[in-house]
Amino acid sequence: QQQVKQSPQSLIVQKGGISIINCAYENTAFDYFPWYQQFPGKGPALLIAIRPDVSEKKEGRFTISFNKSAKQFSLHIMDSQPGDSATYFCAASRGTGANNLFFGTGTRLTVIP
Amino acid sequence: NAGVMQNPRHLVRRRGQEARLRCSPMKGHSHVYWYRQLPEEGLKFMVYLQKENIIDESGMPKERFSAEFPKEGPSILRIQQVVRGDSAAYFCASSGIQGGNTFGSGTRLTVV
Numbered sequence: 175q176q177q178v179k180q181s182p183q184s185l186i187v188q189k190g191g192i193s194i195i196n197c198a199y200e201n202t203a204f205d206y207f208p209w210y211q212q213f214p215g216k217g218p219a220l221l222i223a224i225r226p227d228v229s230e231k232k233e234g235r236f237t238i239s240f241n242k243s244a245k246q247f248s249l250h251i252m253d254s255q256p257g258d259s260a261t262y263f264c265a266a267s268r269g270t271g272a273n274n275l276f277f278g279t280g281t282r283l284t285v286i287p
Numbered sequence: 288n289a290g291v292m293q294n295p296r297h298l299v300r301r302r303g304q305e306a307r308l309r310c311s312p313m314k315g316h317s318h319v320y321w322y323r324q325l326p327e328e329g330l331k332f333m334v335y336l337q338k339e340n341i342i343d344e345s346g347m348p349k350e351r352f353s354a355e356f357p358k359e360g361p362s363i364l365r366i367q368q369v370v371r372g373d374s375a376a377y378f379c380a381s382s383g384i385q386g387g388n389t390f391g392s393g394t395r396l397t398v399v
Contacts (some may be wrong), residue, residue: 217378273320274332
């Protein structure tokens, strides 16, 4: 059973465009929602995270939008750059412990020049 | 300050052999987590350890898999009698008391 559902599976965006990746969850006990960026041959790196007490969090070109009632959250990458090309994973957990993290299946983003 | 170190980066084993994966956490981190990533899938939690203790092994297969984090040295994930379905990328993450998980670059296990 997939605790966190992620879409799309792959995404191609023109340089300068907006990349949007969506995730949905079922478990209302989740209270921590991080996004990870993974380059080929590397481990996932924490990109940005949000807690359900806010509806949006922005860090540079990266924004998380969170809809608690719909149990959905999304990652927006503004002014997408070729260097953003990577696989992005959303995750959810109850608390911040890594033993409680449930990952989405990933979105492979390609930003074309 | 080195990050989480995993070795080997790539490991090839024949069916029935044993695989040993090593993870050295970041300096000052005492919590270690192992995850498995199958092709085209997200990471799935396997086991959580602190020094000399297994805290949560709810994601570990019941047979052939074991993990340890001794008082001295790296954490070890051991897979006995490997099968083709064990082929995957295995990631280790570590954290300190205040949380903040850092992942290693993983070990890619191929069973032939």
